[in-house]
Amino acid sequence: MTKPQYLTGDNAAINEFIDRFDVFLLDCDGVIWTGDHVFDGVPETLEFLRSRGKKVVFVTNNSTKSRQEYVKKFTGLGIQSNAEEIFGSAYSSAIYISRILKLHPFKNKVFVIGEAGIEEELRSENVPFIGGTDPAFRRDITPEDFEGIADGSLLEPDVGCVLTGLDFHINYLKLSHALQYLRRGAVFLATNTDSTFPMAHNFFPGAGSIGKPLAYMMNQQPVALGKPGKAMMDAIEGKFELDRARTCMVGDRLNTDIKFGIEGKLGGTLAVLTGVSKPADWEAKDAVAVPAFYVDKLSDLGAFAQGGAQET
Amino acid sequence: MTKPQYLTGDNAAINEFIDRFDVFLLDCDGVIWTGDHVFDGVPETLEFLRSRGKKVVFVTNNSTKSRQEYVKKFTGLGIQSNAEEIFGSAYSSAIYISRILKLHPFKNKVFVIGEAGIEEELRSENVPFIGGTDPAFRRDITPEDFEGIADGSLLEPDVGCVLTGLDFHINYLKLSHALQYLRRGAVFLATNTDSTFPMAHNFFPGAGSIGKPLAYMMNQQPVALGKPGKAMMDAIEGKFELDRARTCMVGDRLNTDIKFGIEGKLGGTLAVLTGVSKPADWEAKDAVAVPAFYVDKLSDLGAFAQGGAQET
Numbered sequence: 001m002t003k004p005q006y007l008t009g010d011n012a013a014i015n016e017f018i019d020r021f022d023v024f025l026l027d028c029d030g031v032i033w034t035g036d037h038v039f040d041g042v043p044e045t046l047e048f049l050r051s052r053g054k055k056v057v058f059v060t061n062n063s064t065k066s067r068q069e070y071v072k073k074f075t076g077l078g079i080q081s082n083a084e085e086i087f088g089s090a091y092s093s094a095i096y097i098s099r100i101l102k103l104h105p106f107k108n109k110v111f112v113i114g115e116a117g118i119e120e121e122l123r124s125e126n127v128p129f130i131g132g133t134d135p136a137f138r139r140d141i142t143p144e145d146f147e148g149i150a151d152g153s154l155l156e157p158d159v160g161c162v163l164t165g166l167d168f169h170i171n172y173l174k175l176s177h178a179l180q181y182l183r184r185g186a187v188f189l190a191t192n193t194d195s196t197f198p199m200a201h202n203f204f205p206g207a208g209s210i211g212k213p214l215a216y217m218m219n220q221q222p223v224a225l226g227k228p229g230k231a232m233m234d235a236i237e238g239k240f241e242l243d244r245a246r247t248c249m250v251g252d253r254l255n256t257d258i259k260f261g262i263e264g265k266l267g268g269t270l271a272v273l274t275g276v277s278k279p280a281d282w283e284a285k286d287a288v289a290v291p292a293f294y295v296d297k298l299s300d301l302g303a304f305a306q307g308g309a310q311e312t
Numbered sequence: 313m314t315k316p317q318y319l320t321g322d323n324a325a326i327n328e329f330i331d332r333f334d335v336f337l338l339d340c341d342g343v344i345w346t347g348d349h350v351f352d353g354v355p356e357t358l359e360f361l362r363s364r365g366k367k368v369v370f371v372t373n374n375s376t377k378s379r380q381e382y383v384k385k386f387t388g389l390g391i392q393s394n395a396e397e398i399f400g401s402a403y404s405s406a407i408y409i410s411r412i413l414k415l416h417p418f419k420n421k422v423f424v425i426g427e428a429g430i431e432e433e434l435r436s437e438n439v440p441f442i443g444g445t446d447p448a449f450r451r452d453i454t455p456e457d458f459e460g461i462a463d464g465s466l467l468e469p470d471v472g473c474v475l476t477g478l479d480f481h482i483n484y485l486k487l488s489h490a491l492q493y494l495r496r497g498a499v500f501l502a503t504n505t506d507s508t509f510p511m512a513h514n515f516f517p518g519a520g521s522i523g524k525p526l527a528y529m530m531n532q533q534p535v536a537l538g539k540p541g542k543a544m545m546d547a548i549e550g551k552f553e554l555d556r557a558r559t560c561m562v563g564d565r566l567n568t569d570i571k572f573g574i575e576g577k578l579g580g581t582l583a584v585l586t587g588v589s590k591p592a593d594w595e596a597k598d599a600v601a602v603p604a605f606y607v608d609k610l611s612d613l614g615a616f617a618q619g620g621a622q623e624t
Contacts, residue, residue, distance in 0.1 A: 146511055146512045147512050149516075150514035151512070151514075167484070168452065169484065170483065171481075171483055172481065175482075176516050179515065179516070179517060180514070195528050195529045195531075196529055200458045200462035202462035203491065204458065205525055206529070209487075209524075209525035209526075209529050212527075212528045213517055213522065216524045217517060217518075217521050
């Protein structure tokens, strides 16, 4: 493995780095913000990249929010954005189903385990679905359910895909339906494989955990549409028709963001030190991934453009 | 591996086989009955074994029923039994917690994910618990829950164990509580690891699947108190003080029953062909376990006592 190039404070190197890419895929938590706190200088840095003609795309594994809901969050935090710049795992799943999976017209319905964000994105791609937030599935299983699920009379024949995401209303009824669809040959997808979900300065069950009972019963892992899965990169490419060689992934985590960029065969990866991973992590012998470049913080990219405060 | 000895129709061999053991541990589904149909001659065979001074113990992974509920099921099917002869995974868990685990007095409460059968058995061993069928946990998670679970104010400080079993009312709230107890060091137990639960001639999520989200989040497998886990054999030994060398496991499945007997270092294992596994399974090169003996059906053991219908 080659050592990553450290860019902070080196204007020439930063300039050269920026010139190498047309598109920057940016992780959010640990890069743009932490919790509800936006890192200093980040909004200006994003503007600076746009002013240099770069496309920025925010790539997040959170499946509970639609792109429109993300735009609201960005606006509330003082960051300019539009829905076209946002690529969450719910949208990634919708794109994958509609543009890559190409289900048979008689088997094109999706059984959803997840929240409204997934439903909104499936609708945006005209993908028919059942389950999700439908109150009919937010209840205890009954003896009639057991019979009707077992004999198939309560199942819809045109379901060809089960999509699991973070679902705060997960229950036995939904899992039972999903199991039968999978046993009948439905494609098994997951918005992402994150085991936990950060909330209130602690950890709660994540999208990856919600799908684990099904993976165990089927002895099969779902295709995951979040980082670091290749299917998400395919979905991003399918949407933006980008040149992977001139695209750079920016993130704070080696095992999701940097791995995602490397396995997705992008032209570059940039690590920031404002989140989870530190230089010791990629210097370790068994490092999960090594970035091509790194900076202390995202705003180091734009600092010299705003007066060169960090020039040496 | 030595070839298993086939006993059906060989009176001398059956006699010798029965004399070798004092205790017979019997799987139920596929051995005693299938669904609600009791196999012909089984009640008489059980009586015959008892008349020969043998102890019979019914060993089942089903955690939803208590021993008393099992007695009712046996009676309804025309089989004599008493609670002392029944060893389900809920009771196994209660015994393991109370007699083997020996939790600290200030950390001896169990957080239960499961149904009433587990609660009944914990009560029978005077093990304090929360969760389970308590309506306070059978509801959607709220913003106040997220805060209180995250900061610990909604957690009970004396919980030292999380026990997961089959729970038809599994939800995000229960998983969130359980996760925090495990992160605080609670012992992680499962009644059993069965991925599915047979019902209405089909398969539904089993106890093992219910606990999978926690196993994934903790990157840790629970100690399982059902077959083929060694902890269940320890619990059986703890209860009956049996001589393993003079105990035989009888079952239809190599990967649970026969494996359970072999890994539990019992004196013998007997496979019956009225359930899942067939001779081809143990004759396979990669057989998961090979029984010491086999018969076509359990009643072959008693047949000769009732007139020798199958004598050759």
